[in-house]
Amino acid sequence: MSGHPDIDALVDRARADVASARTTEDIRAVAATVSGKKSPLAEAGRRLGTLEPDERRELGRALHEARSTIEALIEERRSTITADELARQMEADRIDLTEFIAGAVPAPAGRGRLHLVTQTRDSLEDVFVGMGFEVAEGPEIETDWFNFGALNIPPAHPARGMWDTFYLDLGAPESTLLRTHTSPVQIHLMETAVRTGGLPIHAVMPGRCYRRDTPDARHLPVFHQIEGLVVDEGITFADLAGTIEVFTAAYFGPDIHSRLRPAYFPFTEPSAEFEVTCTICHGAGCRTCSQTGWIELGGCGMVDPAVFDAVGIDADRWSGFAFGFGIDRCAQMRHQIADLRALIENDIRFLRQF
Numbered sequence: 610m611s612g613h614p615d616i617d618a619l620v621d622r623a624r625a626d627v628a629s630a631r632t633t634e635d636i637r638a639v640a641a642t643v644s645g646k647k648s649p650l651a652e653a654g655r656r657l658g659t660l661e662p663d664e665r666r667e668l669g670r671a672l673h674e675a676r677s678t679i680e681a682l683i684e685e686r687r688s689t690i691t692a693d694e695l696a697r698q699m700e701a702d703r704i705d706l707t708e709f710i711a712g713a714v715p716a717p718a719g720r721g722r723l724h725l726v727t728q729t730r731d732s733l734e735d736v737f738v739g740m741g742f743e744v745a746e747g748p749e750i751e752t753d754w755f756n757f758g759a760l761n762i763p764p765a766h767p768a769r770g771m772w773d774t775f776y777l778d779l780g781a782p783e784s785t786l787l788r789t790h791t792s793p794v795q796i797h798l799m800e801t802a803v804r805t806g807g808l809p810i811h812a813v814m815p816g817r818c819y820r821r822d823t824p825d826a827r828h829l830p831v832f833h834q835i836e837g838l839v840v841d842e843g844i845t846f847a848d849l850a851g852t853i854e855v856f857t858a859a860y861f862g863p864d865i866h867s868r869l870r871p872a873y874f875p876f877t878e879p880s881a882e883f884e885v886t887c888t889i890c891h892g893a894g895c896r897t898c899s900q901t902g903w904i905e906l907g908g909c910g911m912v913d914p915a916v917f918d919a920v921g922i923d924a925d926r927w928s929g930f931a932f933g934f935g936i937d938r939c940a941q942m943r944h945q946i947a948d949l950r951a952l953i954e955n956d957i958r959f960l961r962q963f
């Protein structure tokens with residue numbers, strides 16, 4: 610108590626005002642009214658000059674004490690408010706880790722699997738690697754020479770109509786295109802072998818191909834083939850037929866067989882289409898195989914000497930066979946997929962069956 614009822618009243622009012630402040634804003638406003646320049650406290654200070662020296666000294670000390678008390682009250686209240694606000698903010702920012710356990714976030718994605726086409730490609734490769742073949746790959750964008758010319762399909766040859774395709778304008782002097790089959794990889798392998806002394810060749814070449822086909826149950830404009838090439842001394846048509854038969858039984862099962870029917874391909878002579886026992890009716894005849902009991906899988910034949918000439922292989926010393934067939938078609942036959950388009954629709958209910 611200061612002994613000055615007015616000053617005591619000032620301090621009491623300030624105490625009540627400070628106690629009522631709830632926020633940083635409140636305490637700033639309260640501080641201005643109870644201790645700022647326009648506060649009663651400051652006004653009383655300004656009146657001191659009009660007093661007698663003794664009275665002035667005594668009242669001055671009382672005012673000084675009152676100011677100290679009030680400022681201490683303000684500081685104490687300010688720090689309480691700051692601590693409260695911080696605590697409230699932290700509570701608002703808190704992350705409840707148990708929410709994760711309760712499933713508030715989506716369950717982690719299931720483990721994926723290889724697409725059926727990739728699985729099929731892998732198992733086809735396994736069969737051929739088991740028979741002594743190597744696996745090779747080539748580019749999906751080819752020049753006219755690799756896709757056609759070196760394969761004995763000159764410009765304007767009617768056989769080009771069998772492989773109508775997507776041409777690309779890359780500004781190169783020679784026309785470039787999306788490959789229509791994996792046969793150009795044969796040319797790459799043979800050219801490399803000639804350059805590096807790499808003959809003989811026993812290789813399979815899987816990969817993606819493109820054709821200007823309208824999609825339907827048995828065709829996709831983007832599809833997959835696997836090519837085979839053997840170039841060695843003394844290779845005959847019997848080696849080709851034997852290889853196809855061993856592959857067919859190994860991949861489709863011992864009750865599925867192969868047969869060759871004469872056909873024409875510009876890059877093989879003689880050429881054949883190879884067919885395998887219909888996997889739906891097992892040879893009895895059904896709608897899928899048009900009652901023949903057989904389903905066509907691909908083409909094959911003995912490498913044409915014109916192709917050997919194109920890559921610089923001596924056709925008097927070396928002979929060889931080649932084959933090519935659809936990977937997607939294999940998957941379709943092995944798993945009895947009614948419509949090939951299911952392979953590219955990305956319907957997870959279909960894909961997770963395999």
Ligand code: DAH
Pocket residue numbers: 789790791792836837874876877907908909910931932933934
């Ligand atoms: N490239 C041919 C096609 O896509 C398939 C083919 C036929 C490949 C005969 C060959 C072959 O290697 O010898 O229709």
